[in-house]
Amino acid sequence: MGVDSMLRGTMRVNELGHLEIGGRDCVDLVKEFGTPLYVMDETLIRENCKRYKNAFAQSYPTETRVCYAGKAFLTLAMCRLIEEEGLHLDVASGGELFTALQAKFPSERIYMHGNFKTDEELTIAVRHKIGRIVVDCMEELERLNSIAEKNGAVADIMLRLTPGVEAHTHEYIRTGQIDTKFGFHIENGVALEAVKKALSLKHLRLHGFHCHIGSQIFEIEPYRIAIEQMFSFAEIVRSETGFVMRELNLGGGLGVRYTPEDDPPTIETFVASICETVREIASRFGFDPPILAVEPGRSIVGEAGTTLYTIGVVKEIPKVRTYVSVDGGMSDNPRPALYGARYFAVIANKASQEPNKIVTVAGKHCESDILIRDIPLADPQPGDILAVFTTGAYHYSMASNYNRFPRPAVVFVKDGKAKLVVRRETYDELLRCDHKLD
Numbered sequence: 402m403g404v405d406s407m408l409r410g411t412m413r414v415n416e417l418g419h420l421e422i423g424g425r426d427c428v429d430l431v432k433e434f435g436t437p438l439y440v441m442d443e444t445l446i447r448e449n450c451k452r453y454k455n456a457f458a459q460s461y462p463t464e465t466r467v468c469y470a471g472k473a474f475l476t477l478a479m480c481r482l483i484e485e486e487g488l489h490l491d492v493a494s495g496g497e498l499f500t501a502l503q504a505k506f507p508s509e510r511i512y513m514h515g516n517f518k519t520d521e522e523l524t525i526a527v528r529h530k531i532g533r534i535v536v537d538c539m540e541e542l543e544r545l546n547s548i549a550e551k552n553g554a555v556a557d558i559m560l561r562l563t564p565g566v567e568a569h570t571h572e573y574i575r576t577g578q579i580d581t582k583f584g585f586h587i588e589n590g591v592a593l594e595a596v597k598k599a600l601s602l603k604h605l606r607l608h609g610f611h612c613h614i615g616s617q618i619f620e621i622e623p624y625r626i627a628i629e630q631m632f633s634f635a636e637i638v639r640s641e642t643g644f645v646m647r648e649l650n651l652g653g654g655l656g657v658r659y660t661p662e663d664d665p666p667t668i669e670t671f672v673a674s675i676c677e678t679v680r681e682i683a684s685r686f687g688f689d690p691p692i693l694a695v696e697p698g699r700s701i702v703g704e705a706g707t708t709l710y711t712i713g714v715v716k717e718i719p720k721v722r723t724y725v726s727v728d729g730g731m732s733d734n735p736r737p738a739l740y741g742a743r744y745f746a747v748i749a750n751k752a753s754q755e756p757n758k759i760v761t762v763a764g765k766h767c768e769s770d771i772l773i774r775d776i777p778l779a780d781p782q783p784g785d786i787l788a789v790f791t792t793g794a795y796h797y798s799m800a801s802n803y804n805r806f807p808r809p810a811v812v813f814v815k816d817g818k819a820k821l822v823v824r825r826e827t828y829d830e831l832l833r834c835d836h837k838l839d
């Protein structure tokens with residue numbers, strides 16, 4: 402399996418044998434914008450948004466909400482795109498909320514998350530009347546209630562629950578007590594207490610429950626278990642308090658393809674399965690189908706992103722390994738260093754050539770900054786452009802200035818045009834918060 406199996410959206414290998422995205426030759430993009438460069442296929446992002454919306458429209462009888470998880474990739478342009486596609490937006494910090502508000506994203510379509518939301522963050526959320534605040538702990542219930550009271554408001558909330566299943570890629574575990582900082586545990590009774598507390602507080606309006614079971618998930622079964630748990634909890638709540646769950650938010654987590662071996666379910670399969678499961682389990686427990694929300698991040702932007710680097714050094718250690726060093730690394734992609742994430746890449750200016758060498762791609766940073774181990778490439782040489790696939794989610798949003806690297810630019814490409822949505826940071830900007838020396 403090679404480069405063909407990784408081509409997504411508008412990607413293709415053009416007549417010059419170069420990788421092309423959104424009708425733009427990657428070699429030309431590099432001439433115009435430099436490297437490292439995050440290239441986002443706008444058409445594919447929009448298509449993924451539409452696929453989620455259409456799949457829900459076909460499979461679910463009442464209202465659904467696709468809340469794009471901004472933590473995956475958020476800029477003003479992305480907020481605008483999400484708004485135009487009719488999605489909701491999940492924010493997880495004051496900075497993400499600020500970005501959304503600056504982009505004039507409709508506040509009633511914003512969901513706010515976090516295991517510790519500061520008073521400042523909650524106050525902004527309340528004053529802007531955002532759609533839902535997803536409350537994570539007992540202390541936050543009290544604090545949010547008094548912030549809402551001070552602002553003469555009633556905050557619309559959901560409770561984040563820990564449903565006893567945790568999933569990542571091919572593995573999931575079913576466990577009563579998940580060791581997590583997030584949410585109210587169902588098993589130990591805290592979740593029920595939280596519902597009672599929320600219902601007793603005058604400045605909170607409870608709509609339903611939320612859970613998020615993990616990331617880069619390739620299986621549907623853990624979602625089924627989580628849905629079952631959420632409804633059996635909702636039934637207990639209904640009989641103990643009379644509160645009826647009208648909204649259910651199942652979080653994000655659908656996986657994407659980082660390498661040719663990855664084979665996640667399609668958006669359509671995922672959505673159809675969870676809709677069917679929710680309908681079936683709701684009816685078994687005697688509930689009307691609730692408003693159903695999901696919070697996809699990675700599966701909307703992940704495969705739409707490609708990072709372009711310039712190869713600077715090729716160092717062959719005979720009988721050991723060949724290192725190919727590029728002009729970026731863990732400051733633009735911390736995922737390999739953080740959790741051993743695997744990637745696939747191609748030399749953008751030799752995309753039609755057969756790979757003839759197994760190499761290791763190294764970043765420029767001081768730690769053991771390895772981006773990809775043992776990848777076949779076509780005769781890598783200094784000056785070549787390396788395109789690393791599936792870097793649209795948790796890359797720009799996790800980028801840092803480690804080693805005082807300026808963060809790369811981000812371009813949206815579509816129909817032969819490239820739009821600069823974030824320009825490259827300058828060296829001067831690295832000093833913008835430093836106090837000037839006398």
Ligand SMILES: Cc1ncc(COP(=O)(O)O)c(C=O)c1O
Pocket residue numbers: 470472473491514613615616617652653654655696697698699700794
């Ligand atoms: C609460 C919540 N919702 C949604 C997401 C998005 O997950 P993904 O990008 O895997 O779809 C996350 C990711 O951590 C999350 O914590």
